[in-house]
Amino acid sequence: MINLVQNEIMKLLAKKRLLVIAVIVAILVGLFTYAQMKSVETQREKLGTSDWRASLQQQIIDTQNRLGSSRLSDEWREQLQISMKQQQYYLDNNINPSEPGAPTFVRMFIENSSDLFIPLLVLVIASDMVSSEHALGSVKLLLTRPVKRGKILLSKYIALILAVSAIVAMTALISYFLSGLIFGYKGLNAPILTGFTVENGNLDTSEVRLVSQWKFLLMDLGLVWFVAMVVATLSFMVSVLVRSTAAGMGIMLAALVSGAVLANMVSSWTSAKYLFMINLKLTGYLNGIAPPIEGMTLLSSISVLLAWWAAALFVAFFAFIRKDVF
Amino acid sequence: MNRKSVVSFTVFSALLTLILIFSLSWALYDYYRAAPQPIKASDTETAVQTRENEAMTIIALGDSLTRGTGDETGRGYVGIVSEQLKRDSDKQVIIHNIGINGQRSAQLKEQVKKQEIQRQIGMADAVLITIGGNDLFQGGQTLMNIDPKEIEKAQNIYSANIQSIFETVRSINSEAAIYLIGLYNPFIELEDSELTTRAVTEWNQRSAELSSEFPRTIFVPTFDLFQLNVNDYLFSDKFHPNRDGYKMIADRVAALLSRQEGVK
Known part of the structure; x- marks a missing residue:
């Protein structure tokens, strides 16, 4: 088995x-x-100071002014209100939500790429895991070996898990070292607030606590890895079912992009929360960002993703074992 | 592809996988089980209350006029003032614009009690305030139905609020000059202009009296600026100033500010 994986x-x-x-x-x-x-520079020029409190205060005031406009959709208004209250909470407790430095950059980068960018990177590896063997014709050679088909697929899947971990870790490390050249490497111990919960469009701060930034980063990475694994497994399944790598990739891309688009407009279609692509932004729960559909929680999202994961794995193995190869 | 690198990659990413699975479970545990802890003051850095001597710090409080609504360049009188000061002085100018559209005196009274705003007021060399327009005009409602009793009532509330705002600002910062920008009458060329003009002048009179009760507190009139050809200086909503209107206010404020700082 080890040899197969290798x-x-x-x-x-x-x-x-x-x-x-x-x-x-x-x-x-x-x-x-x-x-x-660049944006930090303009901010500093505009305010004449690099004091984060002043610029956070300015952001709150700007949001307040936007809230006064009548041309805002209700959902957007709610989102703005929640993030404004959160900023006010940071300000009242004298904590900088974005301590300058590489760790903050990595946190922002990872959080923003968790629902589209990292899944895309994973797709690059996962989508031709099986189908490329068809394209090359090497699948026949592989299957003529005296090894069970299930074992062959399992070895591929294990290799995929390892690759996904490598991608997630690589993204974090590259962004840490590169951005640190500009922003410096300090800030790993900066305090971050977590435990905000959003209920009925209101921000609940009763559970809030402080976490060091490096711990928060690790938790973020764990969640991002989970999301990446689910996407990888799904595209693994697609690559078993569809012989053409391009077609398989297209299917997964369509699903991911539709998720990014849907997340902005499904708030009234509640059963959409069972779609995997709506549930990809797990890191938002740690930050207290309102989920796309009311009633979604970290646990519900993880359960939905786990269900998709299990189903995809089952279909992939079932199909691969019973498939006619010619 | 040599065997060694394959083995090392396998071992290395297997390790990473374990770490990531651990992080995932930790995130879940932390999210659901960790107890909230009250944030201690010692955990957070304390705000520095130093005034920067080299820079001139201005905080602008108030309503849409502070915000600059109606100025197509988006600067408003605060933006123009800061540009003029930057041009005429070699000092660095720091401007905090805290204006909120539609703000009334009651809301400003609450706003100046906030911790961060107070910190900024404490550091300021000058405090600019535009307030009262929404108290008096109530989004045009007063105009529809001019009722002297209603205006009287609004004025009393406003006076109490502005008194409290001055007291709060003074208690934090005894040195900064406070500039209260007066109201103009945007409806001066409409019918019933005697009534609205009287209301505005009385309102301004009260503001001026209140200002004189506090040290280093200056009432800046704008009524005269908008008395003639008002429509040339108003935005298309016929309520907020346009760029030229803001320019007139800014010229007056900047002149006072540069005198305060002894520029030129």
């Missing part, structure tokens, strides 16, 4: 996909670091 890892490394992913991440991080630096 065989798969060897194929994976030979394709140099991980390297491509690293380069993509590095370029994007470079872009975002530059953008962030």
Whole structure:
């Protein structure tokens, strides 16, 4: 079994996909670091000071003014109100929500990429895990070995798990080291507030507590890894079912993008919360961001994702074992 | 592809997987089981209350006029004042614009009690305030139905609020000059203009009297600026100033401010 897994890892490394992913991440991080630096600069010029309290206060005032406008949708208004109350809470407790430094950048980057960017990176590896064997014709060779088909698929799946972990860790490390060049590496112990809960459009601060930024980052990464695993498993299943890698990738892409779009407009279609792509933003729960559909919780999202995970795994193995290969 | 790198990748990412699974369970545990802890003051850094000597710090409080509503360039009188000061002085100018559209004196009274706002007031060399327009005009309602009794009532509430605002600001910062910008009459060319003009002048008179009761508190009139050809200086909503209107207010305020600072 170990040999089979190593065989798969060897194929994976030979394709140099991980390297491509690293380069993509590095370029994007470079872009975002530059953008962030510019926005900090303009902010400082506008206010004439680099005091974070002043700029946070300014953000709150800006939000208050936007709330006064009558052309706001109810959902957007609610979101704004929640984030404003949260900012006020940070201000009242004298905690900087975005302590300058690489750790804060990584946190923002990971949180914002958890529902689309990291799943996309995972797709690059996962979507041709099985179908590429068809394309190359090597599947026949593989299946003629005196090993059970289930074992072959399992070895592929284990290789995939390892690759997903590597991608998540790589993204975090690259963004840490690259952004640190500009922002500095301090801030790992900066306090972060967590435990905000959103209920009926109101921000509940009774459960709030302080967490060091590095702990918070680890928790974020754990959740992002879980999301990446679910997406990887689903596209693994698709790559078993669909022979063409391009078609499989298209299917998964459509699902992911539709999730990003739907999340902004499903608040009244409550049964959409059973779709996996609506549940990908797990990190939002730690930050107290209102979920796309009222009533969604961290536990419900994880359960939905687990159900999809299990179903995808079952379908993948069932189909692969019974499939006619020609 | 050599075997060594394959093995090391496998071991390394297996380790990462374990760490990530641990993080995931930790996140779930922390989210659901960790007890809330009250935040101690020692956990957070304390705000520094130092005034920067090299810079001139201005805090602008109030309503849409402070915000700059109606100015197509978005600067408002506060923005124009800060540009003029920056141009005429070698000092650094720090401006905190805390204006909120539609704010009334009662809301401003609450706003100046907030911790961060108080910190900023404490650091300021000058406090600019525009308030009262929404108290008096109530979004145009007063105009529809001019009832002297209602205006009288609004004025009493306003006076009490502005008194409290002055007291709060003074208790935090005894040195900063406070500039209360007066009201103009945007309806001066409409019918019933005698009535609205009388209401505005009485209102301004009360503001001026209140200002004179506090040290270093200056009432800045704007009524005269908008008395003639008012429509040239109003935005299309016929209520807020346009860019030229804001420019007139800003010129007056900037002149007073630069005198305070001894610029030129």
